[in-house]
Amino acid sequence: EVQLVASGGGLVKPGGSLRLSCAASGFTFNSYSMIWARQAPGKGLEWVSSISSTSTYIYYADSMKGRFTISRDNAKNSLYLQMNSLRAEDTAVYYCARTLHSGVYYEDYWGQGTLVTVSS
């Protein structure tokens, strides 16, 4: 069974840092690209970042460039999101998801999400 378990969320002050993790199991992690997406309270989904299976290709949403860093450790079946210079508007539930490529790209499995609250 495919499982993605996100962790590392919590309360952080503006300007602070946080590192999110996503533990993957039930599939060959090193064969799949992954993404992070987020959802602010009461708002819609927002793509944050994508990383290819071997970390060769990495992309960020414009508002996260220079502040967030996506990475993965295929030996540990884990995906990470390092978030620096956090702002109040970064408050959201952060989801990790697996990307499939079958003609088009799409996310077929999602983790349960981890809540990040940026507040003084």
Next chain:
Amino acid sequence: DIQMTQFPSSLSASVGDRVTITCRAGQSISSYLNWYQQKPGKAPKLLIYAASSLQSGVPSRFSGSGSGTDFTLTISSLQPEDFATYYCQQSYNTRTFGQGTKVEIK
């Protein structure tokens, strides 16, 4: 960035109704369009990928159509468990989600 405009933002419908949700891309995205369902407090669930391909395990009352810039998600006969928020997503160039459509009970 490719903008995705989804409408309506919300709708009220009854069990058994046919429901259609529209998603429009700011430029042609071929068939790089996916649909997700999200219930409160839960992660998104993939319904349709590549504009019209039904994800395994998803009921056949869900269908998708379109290509280029205009896409639709149709629920042929709304069931109680279908009351949720639906999002389109383009994957032609990174990812962008539509604003969401909340389907409520009439």
